Amino acid sequence: MEVTSLYHQPKNHYAYPLTTETVHLRFQSKKGDVETVLIHAKDPFTWEEGGWVSVPISMTKIGSDEWLDYWQADVSPPFRRLEYHFEVKGYEKSVYFTEGGVFLEEHHMRDPFKFPFINEADVFTPPRWVKNTVWYQIFPERFYNGNPDLSPDGVVPWDSEPTPDHFMGGDLEGVIQKLDYLKELGITGLYFCPIFEAASNHKYDTTDYKKIDPHFGDTETLRTLVQEAHKRGMRIMLDAVFNHSGYYFPPFQDVLKNGKASLYYDWFYIQDESVVTDPPNYDTFAFTGMMPKLRTSNPEVRDYLLEVARYWIETCDIDGWRLDVANEVDHAFWRDFRRVVKGAKPDAYILGEIWHNSMPWLRGDQFDAVMNYPFTNLVLDLAGSATDGESFIQRLHKLRFSYPDPVHAVSFNMLGSHDTERVLTRLHHDKRRVKLAYFLLLTYTGSPCVYYGDEIGMHGYNDPGCRKGMIWAEEKQDREMRDWMTALIRFRAYNGPLYGQGERIYENGGLLYIEGSKTIIINPTDHHRVVASPEKRTKNVFGEVHYDGISFHIPPFGFVVLEEEK
Template identity: 45%
Template structure:
């Protein structure tokens, strides 16, 4: 018997959405390993053999023979710990649809509708199968509702840079108290990294294979991280000026590299001009309502603050973007940097603490200026409320990185559980969101991945292989490719240490590995496929498949393993994508060393 309470579907969500201007996608959930087949029953609600439903009266009693209906077989898309997910696509002839689901097991067949579940006893259940008042509705496929994320975001290779620690290219503009390059980083010291240094290293990034640069804030700020904005219209003078930034964008574009800036619109620094006016003039300031202030004065003698901030950082007062003038000011900044500097994307800091209406306006205004601007939200949790086509193109995919790390650390996740976590992340969003997702292993907000993996280089390579196997775009945090480590904890900011440019201290073998996997990713569009087939996920052993590409992983700490490729192929041979070796299948087993992997292409 089919467990009714396990079945779930929600229209206009990640379960039913417009994938393109002509195609709809549908999902339904059922209890794991219980349902044998699922069909989508769908059609134009106004197409009948006889009857008076042309006006849309779903309760018409004279309607007979729903000629607009068809049945589409759904495939089992993926499985999680408790559920199976079924998927299909459908092109509505007239863009409008009513639909329900037919689920079958060995004992029964049911119709899952919007209002009730009907047991189907025979092929003569015409009333139940045509009772559109019980069917879900996708009223019309409106072009405006389709996510218009840029195509280029599907296969870009991002590289995140913390500007103050990447490269010092002009010592004349370094802060007076600058420390020697490579000194232990702290929350408040400066090393002199700047935009001139970035400009000088564009050739390095191109050679590595990078096609997108994500820059932490470059606007004027008092700190080394610049998340305490002082002036949104000016580049921090210790980084450079507008002229050098324009040169960076121009040269990057010539090399096929996109530029994404970090937008800190949730809060500002206490040196921000309008905040200083509020501190001085209190509630009489014309900017008093630009901030979330509980009472005046904003500062009291006992060091108590009377305003909202980012986290508990008193140096970062929160903007009130519900104020019309403040809202307009920030929207103008967003479009200014696109118009003036031709940037390609905005990464939105602390975006989940700002109202959804603002982000809808933000998308509208920025897409007017540059249709293929990429809008990325910093959301560490489920980001679906921001990802239905009217706000962001993607969010930072921390659930994927968390799952990969827990698996490689053998912390709560084995191979089967890893598959569940990655599958949950995939099914959480519409497919066109997953195709442009921003996937990462570490960032300026986390410990570096090599440190997390206890400096185990083999596991680092496994983490990169798993990351690059996901659809969407992988991001490399600066220095990962040369073996940089660094912890992130209270009073420790080693994750933001200076980039190592002395080749004597760079891991050249790791650099070659990263460069090669980037090349492989670019040359094989199969990685863009959102569907992963988990052929084997038994403890430490994984075999993942995308179309004709296999990723085989042996996480065992001590023992090599041998796998019979006959179990996984449909053709006679494989190509090792790293070595280009051709492996012929003749009952031959292939060796995978401990904490190793193979990336093979069936040819």
């Protein structure tokens, strides 16, 4: 047994309260090295007949990656206190694993793991509505021009190739006019890129955090949009850019004018008494001088931004905040942010933009979720033939083990965004692959998001190519794709997620099988596959496959969802 691969810690995703009564405990070992794992759980204050009373609990192997096996068990301590150690049974020997180390004999053990108490405040409780939401991301300047009177000077024709600098005239009134289109598609949440006053078309360079950009509308327009969306069962999430401001943000302009004498000098990270912009002698987002980084540890900055977060919830009844460049802002600020936002609206959704492992932000004191780019890459690699089924399963298991289960239930899952090339472009303009990717997205646990225009076959490389004007002329839309997406979203609404919650998943003969409440068979290859019908009578409830009465014929990059007939 490779004892150096054994690992557990009594916190984070290895030990967390699932409810006020139950703790999830997790353990890892070298792949194929361990036969069984037992938890010996006891109350630290229960003593009978000269010894502590412990209860053995078997752990379940919930998955494996290339190197490790992952184990999990539910433990419900009667008094909400818990001490425990692991009995790890290998094929040749057994060991006992504690906080004090690895021991060959139980009576030599010391320092058991401790979960001192299941406190109600420590239970991760994200908004319940999120897991049932299908999002639609809108880049406002490119969605629809509903009020040409608001358009900036020099707008280009709507179907122009996008550049980083030009404007097309999209606005909030345009979104209001298209709410019924989104309702018909099955959308129940709208995520907007920034809508506050800014000089650019993308608005990630905020000038005024309390003013809607005049080319988009005004506060009343947003209020109407939220009200009309709520009438249709849709939630609204706005984008907050609190890591940095824009160059024309008045406090930064004051520092440009007055240098260290400015009252706002300490709102930013400036390295000299006066400001130099080329190259900038102040911290920025990336190396973009037009986006000076805000010092969120400054109480004045913190109070200003927290008031902004509260203001738009109280003024327009928005339902959530997506937080740009969230990993570069200090944790103390995000803890304050959560208290303010949840105080204003307890079921508001707080979503961080983080592209890497995000456990430090997902302990229940900061974010409800992050943008799940590791899942994005996993799905696109499978649909794009950059990985095989076995590797997909391993990476999926590793991802599941990276966070507590309640985090996955509200994770923001997508295939593309304003920061990535479009999924049709990424997948070689092969609609079969795109359908497979969206099928994997919409049947997975969490909160899926469609990037505007994907449902009608829009394409485009990275920024600015992924930010084209939405195609509204039906003769230019892929209507078959839109009808298929509508059916898939309806299927998700009726059935909920079908995998990512502990279902059996395996590879056989190049095909992927997922066995849970329904059976999913996926063909991620470019060859037709024939699969014998299961012994129990089943019916195809979703999938474009042929059934000849004996077998299912699954086309390249095809899939089928089977349900037992009753």
